[in-house]
Amino acid sequence: MITNEKQYKSTKASIEKLTAAFTTLATPTDDLPKVLVNAQRSALRSQIDELEEEIRFYENLRAGRISELSAESLHDLPDILIQARIARGMSQKDLGDFLGVAEQQIQRYEADRYRAASLDRLTEVADALNVRIAERAHLIGSPKLDNVDPSAWQAFPLAEMYKRGWFEDFAGSLSQARKAASDLIPAFLQGAHSQFVPTALHRKSVRSSGHVHEAAIAAWEARVRTLADRNPPERKFDRDCLTDDWVRGLVTLSLDEKGPRIAVDYLRDAGISLVIERHLPGTLLDGAALASSNHHAIVAMTLRHDRLDNFWFTLLHEIGHLKLHIQSGEYTAIFDDNDSPAADKVEQDADYFAQEALLPEACWSLAVSRFTRNEKAVLTDAKRFGVAPAIIAGRVRRDANDYTLLRTMVGSGEVRRQFGL
Amino acid sequence: MAIPNYYVPLLRWRAGEYRAIKRLSDPCRQRTVPLIEVLPPDYDFALRQPKKHIDEQLKPFGKQIEDHWPSRPALVDAVQIDAPTRMSDGRHPLTFIFDDARARELALVPVTALDRDTAYQHSVAGIVAADGRGIGLRCGLEEALDPDFEMHVSALTAHVGCPADAVDILLDLGSPQFDPQNPLIAIVASALASGGIFLSARSVTILATSFPDSLTSLQFGLDVLPRREWLLYKALMAALPAVARRPGFGDYAVAAVEFPKGDMRFMRGSPNVRYAIDDAWLIAKAKRQKSNNNHAYPGLCGAIIASGRFAGAAFSEGSRYIDGCCLGTEKMGNPTTWKWVATNHHITKVVADLATLSGT
Numbered sequence: 001m002i003t004n005e006k007q008y009k010s011t012k013a014s015i016e017k018l019t020a021a022f023t024t025l026a027t028p029t030d031d032l033p034k035v036l037v038n039a040q041r042s043a044l045r046s047q048i049d050e051l052e053e054e055i056r057f058y059e060n061l062r063a064g065r066i067s068e069l070s071a072e073s074l075h076d077l078p079d080i081l082i083q084a085r086i087a088r089g090m091s092q093k094d095l096g097d098f099l100g101v102a103e104q105q106i107q108r109y110e111a112d113r114y115r116a117a118s119l120d121r122l123t124e125v126a127d128a129l130n131v132r133i134a135e136r137a138h139l140i141g142s143p144k145l146d147n148v149d150p151s152a153w154q155a156f157p158l159a160e161m162y163k164r165g166w167f168e169d170f171a172g173s174l175s176q177a178r179k180a181a182s183d184l185i186p187a188f189l190q191g192a193h194s195q196f197v198p199t200a201l202h203r204k205s206v207r208s209s210g211h212v213h214e215a216a217i218a219a220w221e222a223r224v225r226t227l228a229d230r231n232p233p234e235r236k237f238d239r240d241c242l243t244d245d246w247v248r249g250l251v252t253l254s255l256d257e258k259g260p261r262i263a264v265d266y267l268r269d270a271g272i273s274l275v276i277e278r279h280l281p282g283t284l285l286d287g288a289a290l291a292s293s294n295h296h297a298i299v300a301m302t303l304r305h306d307r308l309d310n311f312w313f314t315l316l317h318e319i320g321h322l323k324l325h326i327q328s329g330e331y332t333a334i335f336d337d338n339d340s341p342a343a344d345k346v347e348q349d350a351d352y353f354a355q356e357a358l359l360p361e362a363c364w365s366l367a368v369s370r371f372t373r374n375e376k377a378v379l380t381d382a383k384r385f386g387v388a389p390a391i392i393a394g395r396v397r398r399d400a401n402d403y404t405l406l407r408t409m410v411g412s413g414e415v416r417r418q419f420g421l
Numbered sequence: 422m423a424i425p426n427y428y429v430p431l432l433r434w435r436a437g438e439y440r441a442i443k444r445l446s447d448p449c450r451q452r453t454v455p456l457i458e459v460l461p462p463d464y465d466f467a468l469r470q471p472k473k474h475i476d477e478q479l480k481p482f483g484k485q486i487e488d489h490w491p492s493r494p495a496l497v498d499a500v501q502i503d504a505p506t507r508m509s510d511g512r513h514p515l516t517f518i519f520d521d522a523r524a525r526e527l528a529l530v531p532v533t534a535l536d537r538d539t540a541y542q543h544s545v546a547g548i549v550a551a552d553g554r555g556i557g558l559r560c561g562l563e564e565a566l567d568p569d570f571e572m573h574v575s576a577l578t579a580h581v582g583c584p585a586d587a588v589d590i591l592l593d594l595g596s597p598q599f600d601p602q603n604p605l606i607a608i609v610a611s612a613l614a615s616g617g618i619f620l621s622a623r624s625v626t627i628l629a630t631s632f633p634d635s636l637t638s639l640q641f642g643l644d645v646l647p648r649r650e651w652l653l654y655k656a657l658m659a660a661l662p663a664v665a666r667r668p669g670f671g672d673y674a675v676a677a678v679e680f681p682k683g684d685m686r687f688m689r690g691s692p693n694v695r696y697a698i699d700d701a702w703l704i705a706k707a708k709r710q711k712s713n714n715n716h717a718y719p720g721l722c723g724a725i726i727a728s729g730r731f732a733g734a735a736f737s738e739g740s741r742y743i744d745g746c747c748l749g750t751e752k753m754g755n756p757t758t759w760k761w762v763a764t765n766h767h768i769t770k771v772v773a774d775l776a777t778l779s780g781t
Contacts, residue, residue: 365604366611368563371597377563384568 002058061086078114084129155215206335213282224300228273237271237297242323254388261418275300276419287314289321290333308411309394320353424779429671431456437760443489444738449772456496483521496557498532513544532557546581555587565612574618585621594629596678599649628671646702675763692717695763697770698730715753722747739766
């Protein structure tokens, strides 16, 4: 981009030289094959066009024919400020005088595209140029996970992925990882073959209360798949095996104080890998249900809320997805933030599945803890219905939408410990 | 089966409460069986110690019963007194109360529960052996629904030496969530239908209260609070199968489950008059003044009378006092006055309601 008169003049001079060279090549010569001559002419023409475009843009700016400037991202802000100065008819010296700094300082700012300028300075420049910045910020992300661009590696939480040791073959420092991100991220994702198979075979859904950070979810999914594929269950997953008795058996494990840990083997015997992986910054996930390419199923949990009631509800919710949605071909992956509303039927079905599995409505309607919200009532209902007190207490809190109730009854701090976290 | 026509108000035996039952009419007295929670001495927040020794606290108790509730049965529960508390002579406070009552020939029945400590149960056993009046067994709905409830009750009655047909079951719901009401009725009904002690007990009474812990959310002037425990009881009576045993009715009179235990030096309430009406309470409340708070009472009584829900001065002693205060023939009183007025009228009203419901 031309930023001052000196550059304008030198650009014009360059165009003249290139045009002369272009004209010379128009004369036939025996020295070069015609095809090469044409290639050279084409390259020169392209260069001339580019420079002419810059000249035109600069002249238009200078003549005040452009009053609106657009930016795709914050990266474009420095260019906008330079263009605005030109459009205002201000030289770099004028702007320097306006701000009380030397012309050379403005030249340095513009030469390195304001990289060294503080936010205050950028604001000052924008004010000096009387630029009203009305850039809209769009949160990119769709619950259908259809916007993830594998080449947009900048969007991935590289530092956190590095800290967690996800780039297992990379031995460098974090700053080296940053430099190598354009290689590391795609390799990490493709290694887990998680995201970039044809969309038709890979329909996904995210339950969330707001915009979804697709890249963070894609990275988390990739990690989960990698961990699951390392040690797949011997048995093939068959959703028809998730009978009422099997589900009841799983819920009964809640009565054991090591229930969450025991559940890993119980699920494994049904062809389901249970993977624990904390959620990444930018995502609020409780868990996910995923189909695996090698015929087993994956339930992944973040243990975001370290409570027994949340563990069992999330687990049964994901089992519900496996039974109802994942293997029926509707989806290959469903991600859940169970704190957010169940906006569609898929999520409502899974919520209902979990709720009925843990505490059928017929039992809940006769639960004394619905009406007498104390520890004794919770223990009585747990004994009556054959589930852990934490499940009853969790249901009371969920129904009352009051998470201050029965705090000591929901098994806080008892899940992560079992998984060594 | 018939609906019992006796009424069990739970009282904390504050001055306002024992004055209230002393002023009940004879027919009303005949149908009232108070459940008295004996209170420990108040706490002196300035000196950071109880205001009295437990001996001083309990010594007048028997005399007060004799003066205010003579010759009539009452259930006595010492749940509010800390378990390790003992009289100076080493007796358990409950034993002391019943030894004194026995000397005065009072018809008191000790109340216990499954979770009381061994010393308490031992005291109850001694009282049962000495008096032979049986026990009151106070249990929550959550205890009654415990699959092992029957086994626990059998163990307790054997321990205290009380036969099942000398047990008065007090199914105390406390202050439950009253909504949704129908499932709550189904749960209570399922507990009552579980047989065992609910069939063999001398009596079964269901207690609850919906009176709020605080009246601060109520508007100044006149407000209406539904008596959810009474509505629940009526609906329960309608829902129980014809052959099922009907429980009696109890409530916490005009008080909440939790009563104020804070530093009274800093507790300030707005003047209010509480008045039981059909299925609800009328609460007349005025803004608190810096002084002469009792000057608000004639106006509050006037609001109750003008509401169209006033039962008439002749209905109860409480009603009579309200009418008199409004006319200026009675004093403006103090909080204790208005406690007895509200409690006396409430008990009279509930007894009348029960008589209507049971057809007696």
